[in-house]
Amino acid sequence: MTALEDLSADVVADVDATLLFSPSVSTYETFEDDGGEETTVVVAPENTVEAEHYVELPLEFTDVTGRIRFGLEGAVEQDLVGDEDVVACVTTLFDDGMDTVVRVHADEFTRAGVYDLFVNSRAEAAVIRDVFEVAIELGKKGQKGKRVGALFVVGDAGKVMNKSRPLSYNPFEKSHVHVGDPIVNVMLKEFSRLDGAFVISDSGKIVSAYRYLEPSAEGVDIPKGLGARHMAAGAVTRDTNAVAIVLSESDGMVRAFKAGELILEIDPEEY
Amino acid sequence: MQTEWARYIRRIFSEETAFTVSIAILILGIIVAYWTWRWVNTVLQTAGVDDIVEGTPFERTAQSFGTSTISILSQLAALFVYITAIILALNVAQLMDVQLFWAQLTGYLPRLFIAILAVILGLVAGDKAKLVVSDRLRSVKLPEAGLIPEIVKYSIFYIAALLALSQIGVATDALLVLLAAYAFGLVFLSGLAFKDLLSAGAAGIYLLFAEPYAIGDKVKIDDKRGIVQEVDMFVTHVEADGEEYIIPNQQVFRSGIVRIRD
Numbered sequence: 182m183t184a185l186e187d188l189s190a191d192v193v194a195d196v197d198a199t200l201l202f203s204p205s206v207s208t209y210e211t212f213e214d215d216g217g218e219e220t221t222v223v224v225a226p227e228n229t230v231e232a233e234h235y236v237e238l239p240l241e242f243t244d245v246t247g248r249i250r251f252g253l254e255g256a257v258e259q260d261l262v263g264d265e266d267v268v269a270c271v272t273t274l275f276d277d278g279m280d281t282v283v284r285v286h287a288d289e290f291t292r293a294g295v296y297d298l299f300v301n302s303r304a305e306a307a308v309i310r311d312v313f314e315v316a317i318e319l320g321k322k323g324q325k326g327k328r329v330g331a332l333f334v335v336g337d338a339g340k341v342m343n344k345s346r347p348l349s350y351n352p353f354e355k356s357h358v359h360v361g362d363p364i365v366n367v368m369l370k371e372f373s374r375l376d377g378a379f380v381i382s383d384s385g386k387i388v389s390a391y392r393y394l395e396p397s398a399e400g401v402d403i404p405k406g407l408g409a410r411h412m413a414a415g416a417v418t419r420d421t422n423a424v425a426i427v428l429s430e431s432d433g434m435v436r437a438f439k440a441g442e443l444i445l446e447i448d449p450e451e452y
Numbered sequence: 453m454q455t456e457w458a459r460y461i462r463r464i465f466s467e468e469t470a471f472t473v474s475i476a477i478l479i480l481g482i483i484v485a486y487w488t489w490r491w492v493n494t495v496l497q498t499a500g501v502d503d504i505v506e507g508t509p510f511e512r513t514a515q516s517f518g519t520s521t522i523s524i525l526s527q528l529a530a531l532f533v534y535i536t537a538i539i540l541a542l543n544v545a546q547l548m549d550v551q552l553f554w555a556q557l558t559g560y561l562p563r564l565f566i567a568i569l570a571v572i573l574g575l576v577a578g579d580k581a582k583l584v585v586s587d588r589l590r591s592v593k594l595p596e597a598g599l600i601p602e603i604v605k606y607s608i609f610y611i612a613a614l615l616a617l618s619q620i621g622v623a624t625d626a627l628l629v630l631l632a633a634y635a636f637g638l639v640f641l642s643g644l645a646f647k648d649l650l651s652a653g654a655a656g657i658y659l660l661f662a663e664p665y666a667i668g669d670k671v672k673i674d675d676k677r678g679i680v681q682e683v684d685m686f687v688t689h690v691e692a693d694g695e696e697y698i699i700p701n702q703q704v705f706r707s708g709i710v711r712i713r714d
Contacts (some may be wrong), residue, residue, distance in 0.1 A: 339679035343669025
């Protein structure tokens with residue numbers, strides 16, 4: 182046993198900060214009251230423990246790497262953790278409570294901007310999260326029959342509308358549907374039938390469907406092998422301050438673009 | 453009326469039977485009071501009253517006396533039933549010839565009961581309203597916002613006290629005038645304060661329903677020219693190269709909109 186204990190002691194030795202992922206109140210309090218020098222940062226969907234240092238987790242990342250990456254980026258962005266710091270992340274890998282401790286350097290990941298995507302975009306973080314959920318849901322439902330693709334452009338809607346043209350009559354004209362409304366889940370099936378892009382405003386209103394985006398795709402660098410939909414998504418985010426969330430028809434992945442770059446990739450099947 | 457059927461019992465049976473009947477009424481009263489206590493307790497429990505009053509100062513005070521709001525309420529109901537039974541029994545037995553006193557008391561008792569109920573409900577509702585309002589305002593980190601829940605609480609206390617006092621027959625005219633003045637001031641002042649918001653909201657309803665301009669249109673309002681980014685109930689966001697104008701909707705309405713088509 183001693184070898185194992187030594188190993189786990191090594192993992193948490195000399196850490197500068199602890200990231201607690203969705204801790205219970207008692208867990209948080211024991212960490213907060215232990216009198217140690219290191220900062221305790223809570224990463225959770227909601228600040229239920231009323232922690233002093235808190236990073237909001239907009240999505241339930243099932244993939245632990247993604248979750249840690251997001252929490253770390255958020256903590257660095259809020260200056261809770263320094264660039265050179267060594268951080269211990271306490272999180273859940275399987276279903277039963279805190280079962281994993283990971284030692285990680287804050288500069289381990291190249292900053293992908295996942296945190297930045299949610300928090301520093303024009304659109305509200307909750308809106309981006311809701312659009313992600315719609316895309317993930319659509320990815321799951323579409324896969325039962327045949328796969329579907331979709332492109333959501335979120336934020337800076339005025340400019341996006343100006344840089345695009347309608348393919349057909351806009352079904353959302355004079356309607357006031359917001360992503361996150363319960364009715365959106367009912368409309369999901371309809372969504373998959375509509376061609377072109379969905380345009381969503383900063384506050385989450387679905388402005389239009391059937392939009393043909395006309396940004397200049399010059400100099401947009403996205404991974405090879407992704408199709409026209411992704412190219413359009415990358416280009417429109419480079420030309421405007423919008424964020425684009427794409428459900429791929431060919432491989433069923435949900436990808437997010439900001440400022441012309443691929444930021445985040447999620448497999449809907451894991452949710 | 454009670455005395456009439458007391459006399460009726462007396463005519464059918466003997467004097468002793470009337471006494472026995474009054475004893476029976478007393479015992480029945482105890483049983484009915486017990487059942488009332490049980491019933492009120494269960495009804496309040498299933499209605500989730502214990503969750504609602506949880507955390508209010510009244511409940512905490514009750515807890516420190518080893519009881520709870522629910523048991524106080526149900527005991528009150530049982531007490532009411534039991535006192536009614538005692539009066540009935542005394543009436544039937546005609547032990548005392550002070551019928552006028554009892555008649556008055558029976559008239560007075562329900563009102564006293566309602567008054568106590570009003571006080572308890574007022575205390576609980578006031579505390580609860582304070583909790584709910586301060587919970588709503590928790591995200592507003594402003595020291596002055598702490599005043600609003602207190603005002604709500606004491607307004608409810610005041611109304612409850614007024615109800616209780618008028619039930620037991622204390623002259624409340626002066627207090628009523630005060631309440632009317634307070635309510636008038638509240639309505640009048642908030643009308644004055646929310647005037648702009650109300651007119652913006654009214655204009656916003658038209659803008660949202662008729663949609664004279666939509667997100668993405670180029671417009672000019674006064675001398676502000678740009679692309680519409682967002683239209684909500686109260687304001688319209690118009691953006692032009694790096695500048696975002698947030699225009700109140702009533703201003704949009706007053707000065708009109710120029711849609712630029714090119």
